Amino acid sequence: MAEPIPLPGDLMELKKLEYRPVKVRGHFDHSKELYVMPRTMVDPARGAGRLSSAESGAHVITPFHCTDSGITILVNRGFVPRKKVNPDTRQKGQIEGDVDLVGMVRLTETRKPFVPENNPEKNQWHYRDLEAMARLVGTDPIFIDADFSML
Numbered sequence: 001m002a003e004p005i006p007l008p009g010d011l012m013e014l015k016k017l018e019y020r021p022v023k024v025r026g027h028f029d030h031s032k033e034l035y036v037m038p039r040t041m042v043d044p045a046r047g048a049g050r051l052s053s054a055e056s057g058a059h060v061i062t063p064f065h066c067t068d069s070g071i072t073i074l075v076n077r078g079f080v081p082r083k084k085v086n087p088d089t090r091q092k093g094q095i096e097g098d099v100d101l102v103g104m105v106r107l108t109e110t111r112k113p114f115v116p117e118n119n120p121e122k123n124q125w126h127y128r129d130l131e132a133m134a135r136l137v138g139t140d141p142i143f144i145d146a147d148f149s150m151l
Helices: 130-137
Strands: 021-028 034-042 051-066 072-081 099-106 143-146
Touching (some): 034 130, 072 099
Parallel strands (some): 072 143
Antiparallel strands (some): 021 099, 034 051, 051 072, 099 143
């Protein structure tokens, strides 16, 4: 993996950096979580695309205020099983205070055939629509997949 670079603030530059690791410092706003579901956890030990179980759940997307730049971005904090989607059931995972994060830049996804439409009013997301997600929770349309192994 390439060495992480500081997150650029220029959206045009970010469009050229999908899958590039970036580093940010800041804090999460857990009160505005978004959930992309249904998802199934992928087990990296089993090879690309191999599922670790049949249990469905969600990817938890949380606004992250970057203290250095003053911008707020969206961070995919990873998979939680369906029974843990409610934040009250996963208090240990609700990271408080400033943290240093490394993550991969991700761009907006185009809805695939047979994938339902997102329903922002009900916080039901089936694919990454950065503009709609950012508008709903008041962030910039910047998204990273967090890599907690890099902490």
